[in-house]
Amino acid sequence: MAISLKKPTTATLFRTHKxxxxxxRFLKxxxxxLLDGFSLQEALVFLETIVDSDSRQMIEVVHKEVSRGELFSAAxxxxxxxxxxxxxxxxSxxxxxxxxxxxxxxxxxxxQAEKKRKMQALLQYPVVLLFFVMIMLLAMRFVLLPHIHELTALQPEQLDIGTRLVVAGVYHAPVILAGGSLVFLLILLLLINKGRKLTPMNRLQWLTRWTRSSLFTLYWSQFFSNEWGFLLKGNSSLLEVVTIMKKNTLSPLITExxxxxxxxxxQGKxxxxxxxxLAFLKKEVILVVRQGEKSGHLGQELEMYARECEEEFDKQIEQVMNWVQPVIFIFVALVIVAIYAALLLPTFNALQTF
Incomplete structure (x- = not known):
């Protein structure tokens, strides 16, 4: 029977939490x-019997490829x-x-799945709030503000400068937000198009320099330090490590x-x-490699440094997640206050004229 599997998205960022x-769960x-003494074939057969249907489809694809003689990584x-x-x-x-x-x-x-789940939970309520705020802004522009203007019969020059700014801000907010979203989308598409024209390594170099984010450098410093450390502890030399990376066909970035x-x-370096x-590696990686080459314990030192990078990466992700919801709530609160001000201030100005 042919195995049919809806292939997951290639980019890790766009994979769902599930x-x-x-x-x-499958890999762990x-x-x-394997640690308990199972062969790879035995492990795959056993896992096929205990998982749900979606996971079973994935494991069947892996099992089929391994049975054909493919490497586990290729499967x-x-x-x-x-x-x-x-x-x-x-x-490995x-x-x-x-x-x-x-x-x-x-x-x-x-x-990663737990972080995605937390982020979804954090964003769920604020996104609903933003949706209702947008509806309120549209209602203000096309329904309430025109009626208030008719009822008060005030000309804009009769309002004080603060009231005029608030009313104008709320009135034009839908256009500003829509225009800003379109500009952001256009810039994003241009950046994506530029990134596609670059090689994987140059793309990562460009992203790291352009975003100035330490998350890129922490993630890739952890990855390369950990893998180099494992290979060196497995009695590979630095030249052999480079050769292994170059011969890898599964990741164009690592090959490059x-x-x-x-x-x-x-060239003698x-x-x-x-x-x-390599802008996507922290400068400390170079220092660790230099020190490890002198001490003869490069593999162990790279592994230890990789653990530190992983801990710092997790810490920074948590900090970002802790800031996301408050920032959105503050924005929503400011918009709601502006809406109330746009409703009440013209009314107060009208009362003062009587």
Missing amino acids: ETLRQG RCGQL LKEAGFSDVVCAQLYF LFHGQLAQTAVKAGSQLLK VGEYIEMEMK SFHDSLQE
């Missing part, structure tokens, strides 16, 4: 079974897992810690980074010097 949760359970790619997750499992072929990597990748996906580092090293121009 989709990420499914993938995380699979890794735990995950076919099932719709992200390039980053597939690359992690690909690297060389450092020999497939089970531990699957558990770690699954745990990371579960954390490997090719770039190899090109820099061929050391491994840590070849990282200087």
Whole structure:
């Protein structure tokens, strides 16, 4: 029987909470079974029997690809897992810690799913409020303000400057918001179009420099430090690490980074010097690599640094989530106050003229 699966979106950002949760649970359970002595085939067969129908479809795709002789990482790619997750499992072929990597990748996906769930819960009520505020603004412009103007029979010049500004702001708010949204959408489409013309590494370099966000540098510093640390602890040399990255076919970004580092090293630069121009890596990565090369414990030091980056990344995400809802509520409150002011101030001005 042919296996049919609606392939998940490639971009991690646009995956739903449920989709990420499914993938995380599968990888973590699979890794735990491998640690308990199951073979990969046995683990997949067992998991197919205990999961829901949606997860079963995903596992069947993985099982089918593995049975055909494909690598586990390539099978995950076919099932719709992200390039980053597939690359992690690909690297495990060389450092020999497939089970531990699957558990770690699954745990990371579960954390991502929890963050998405929290963000959805945080935004649900404010988004509903924003919707009703927009309806109120439209009602003010096309229904209430014209009636108030007719009832009070006041000319704009008869109103004080504060009242005129408030009324004009509320009256033109729908146009301002609609125009602002269109401009934002246009800029976003232009940026997306520009990004598509760049190679994966140059796109990430450009995004990191343009946004100035430490989240990019923390995420990718954690990823590369962790994978390099695993490979080095698995007795790979730095040159072998670069070769493994370059030969990876599952993530164009990692392949390009490997090719770039190899090109820099061929020009006589050391491994840590070849990282200087990679804007998506924190400067501390270079210092850790330089120190690790001297001490001979580079693998362990990179792993420890990766854990610190992961903790800092999680902390910053929590801070962003804690700010989102209050900022939206403040905006909604200001709009509601402006609406009340636009209703009451002209009325008070009219009463003062009698």
